[in-house]
Amino acid sequence: MSLIIAYIGKKGCVMTGDKRKIGYFGDKERLDELEKDLYSGNIKSDEEFRKRANDLGISIKITDDANKLKIVGNCVRGEVSTKGTFETKRRRIYGTTNGYQIVELLGSETQSRNAGEKGIIIFGNNYAKQLAQSLIQKKWKASQSLKYMGEVFEDILREVSSKTPTVGSHFDTLIQQPKFNASEAQKHLNVTIDHDIKVLVKFRQDLTEQLVQQSIAIDMANKIIDKGDVGKVVSIDGNMIYVQLNDKTQAMDGNWKQLAGPGQNVLMFTESDNVKLGDKVIIENENLCLKKDKSSLKCDIILCSL
CATH class of the missing domain: 2.40.50 (OB fold (Dihydrolipoamide Acetyltransferase, E2P))
Incomplete structure (x- = not known):
């Protein structure tokens, strides 16, 4: 449930992302049916989404407070994630002046890592991406400032959000523009990403330990003698x-x-x-x-x- 648009070039990196997060609960087959309607573009609004979910007996929770963008070092990081049965899949883009890298993670394990120098990168479901790509072709002016580009990206996300509930109407835009050439950019990205993934590993280890301790506490609390x-x-x-x-x-x-x-x-x-x-x-x-x-x-x- 995301749409992130990033520009990376000689001026720097500007990235805009929505803040939508949707939680589901219900029968898997009916959930698959709901998602098929959602990702095909058949459902156009939050109201239609809630009604269709209710018709299928699926409970949903829609929020617009997820932080999908972050400044990491001299880079902007954008992340979309999908929670599976056992692990969370993450797709990240790290952008800076004259360079970017796209990293795919399963849990905290790196599955793929690809680098580039410049371009416009879009993360999102196919329907939202197609809408965004069409709008970029109409609105894009490469000669403008990063601030202007960010405003264009926000206009695009706002229009896409009016056509699909997979994208929210609240956005973040972040800009970084250090003075890097292409070689310096990749060196900085390598160091920054390696450290960022180590932070994720430590976070997951701490979270696992907390869950273990909570499980122990629950188990022991049930054993407290009251008579x-x-x-x-x-x-x-x-x-x-x-x-x-x-x-x-x-x-x-x-x-x-x-x-x-x-x-x-x-x-x-x-x-x-x-x-x-x-x-x-x-x-x-x-x-x-x-x-x-x-x-x-x-x-x-x-x-x-x-």
Whole structure:
């Protein structure tokens, strides 16, 4: 769901892209039918799109807040992406004065990488690209400034967006114009793109780690003990007592790392002066207490079942 138009030449690079993002949910066969109508140009407006999706029982969410363009080094980067079952496919163009490169990624793995010196590059679905190409032929004046070119690109995207809901009516335009010859441009692009892909790899690694930690947190949260026996008192030192955990209980910290396993001792605090060795410790109504008189206990650990 994108349309990005880029000019790369001796003046620099100017790139304009829409901000549309569309999410789907529904039966795959009906979704395929909806997309066929959408990409063929049979659906002309957001209203028609919503109606057709509703008729097919497909839930859609349309937003116009996606950031598809970015300044990276002395380059402008444009990206369109498609989320698959297991990986996200990304197609990127990096442009600067007298040079560009088009990079295709699966996840963070580079699938292809092609370089060029100048031209007008269009990213988008076939229908939107055909509309844009026709309009460029009518409106384009190569002798104009990059700012003017950007305004022309915005006019083209605005017109295309009125004919297909695959393109939104909100746009970004970015310009970069360092003083590079063709050789310098490719050298800068190589360094910039290599670094940018490394950033993507690190981002995906961090995201994977976050998802793993979230999964662990959800799993452990389901194991938090809210009732039942947890152990017995094995040592008393004033208001501090040590409790030996039973064979079904473990103690975790706030990051869900185990501090003590079954049979090991954990520190708790009491305000009662009637604690005896061997007293049972339980959780009742989500309160940690002594079984014999329900006097409260406190601790800075999370008690979970195995």
